[in-house]
Amino acid sequence: MPNDNQPVLDAEGFSPTTGSRRTGGRLIVLSGPTAVGKGTVEAKLREDHPEIWMSVSATTRDPRPGEVDGVNYHFMTESEFVDKEAAGEFLETAVVHGMAHYGTPLGPVEEHLASGVPTILEIDLQGARRVRERAAELGLDVVTVFIAPPSFEELKRRLIGRGTETPEQQAKRLETAKVELAAEPEFDIVIVNETVDKAAADLWNVIADEYGIPRE
Template sequence: MSEAPARSRLIVLAGPTAVGKGTVAACVRDQHPDIWISVSVTTRPARPGEIDGVHYHFISDEEFDRLVAEDGLLEWAVVHSAARYGTPRAPVEEHLAAGRPALLEIDLQGARQVRKTMPEALMCFLAPPSFEELERRLVGRGTEGPEERERRLRTARTELAAESEFDVTIVNTDVQTACDELVDLFRSGTSRVSS
């Protein structure tokens, strides 16, 4: 028996720092090419292994300012007190208009903005199995120094408290399982959970 096709809809995937949003989104990208994944813009430099246009579009502060001024971003935020991130508006609107399922992998601030601008989007919170596991993942990726790690962990505690703002929660115990659960949301047509 074949899988049901992914339905045309917008799902927003958000969660605390180091929970694995990018890893889960990469799994969806690799295994389900029918689901379009928005590539955010950022003013931060690329981390080792990141590819421009795949992981992010790495742009200058001036280019980011231009996008903001022209209302070219669906959402944007300053993250971890330095870099700015945003979701280009036009590609999201174009893919949805063409009937393609679309996934935004963004931070909590961005998810709140999308909730206001696109209330039909399904908001999915990616949670860690525990705070200790989140801390282990953050330390394990080795991309931040001790001060930045502590700042991100403080932010993560606040971000975890926002879970109730979301329609659905997926616990990222295992990347493949989280990926499958996320794709199931596209295939099943699960709608907003009533409060």
Template sequence: MSGGPARLTVLAGPTAVGKGTVSADVRRRYPWVWLSVSATTRPPRPGEVDGVHYLFVSPERFDAMVADGQLLEWAVVHGVHRYGTPRGPVEEHLAAGVPVLLEIDLQGARQVRATMPDARFVFLAPPSWDELVRRLVGRGTESEEERERRLATATVELAAEPEFDHVVVNDDVTRATDELLDLMGARVAPALPGRAG
């Protein structure tokens, strides 16, 4: 890989499957892969940093981004908050030949498939339904009502697995991350013009 446009990889899967954990592992071990930072109207969870984990924006700012065509995709998730992918940074990194990973929900993945059909679509699956429930309850970040809503959403999301090009089972974060990067062909740092480090 050198200078030519890179291929976008979209990672999606059910709630609580560990998309954020795998993405954080990519960020830590494969720093040359650029992770798109989603904009969201939901408040930060403990430990989340604006501009690193998400761009936390007001509903009004989100409305303006949608109206100005600044989002590659956006959706209302779990019937409450909106999430979206700023278009400009994704296109800039791909044009520069940088591997780009987009971690989004199912609705967003479908929108990206419609606008960027050449992207690589990877479904992150849990080892089992029971393990997915255990992870969601174990997070302790949602109320009982929110957990029930997320589990209902997860049932629908799991049924979408056949829509994806590849499936990676998140039974072990390191193994799942490596499998994802193998699919991207990005486990070795590309020689990019002007790349620091």
């Protein structure tokens, strides 16, 4: 007997009511302010749940020492990137510092979603907005997750404590963080990164709910 809450899909996997594309689950778009610890939370999540798939970005910048093509980034020439962009092969693109192109390849995202593999894209605030717009055009389902600090003072403490920036750079990052924190209401779900273990577990529960798999 059909579920009244289940969307009706046509033969090609589209819902005429929502315009959504059928997938094994929604694309998890992860973002948050600078220094909030997104990368650390992501690393813990991947350690605990290696079955998830993290989208690998494409870029036209040169590989840095130790970076591996297809693992850290998909490295390509500018002409290759521009051709793929023109062909609609990216979910989103950006030019960073007026030089290098960056983008999220669309094909692998769609393939993993269609296979029911938990699929995550970690991206900055502007990128998350571009993904949301492009996904709406494509009929691709996304759920946006914002990683937030317990407080701005705690974010400041963490940023200063890691000691990787000059005082001037720290001040600039904190001003950027204020703008990014103001975007929190734009997101579907907010996870407060009080501890890495708890934030990673909370993120997994979001993924589990989306993909119909057991929570922690």
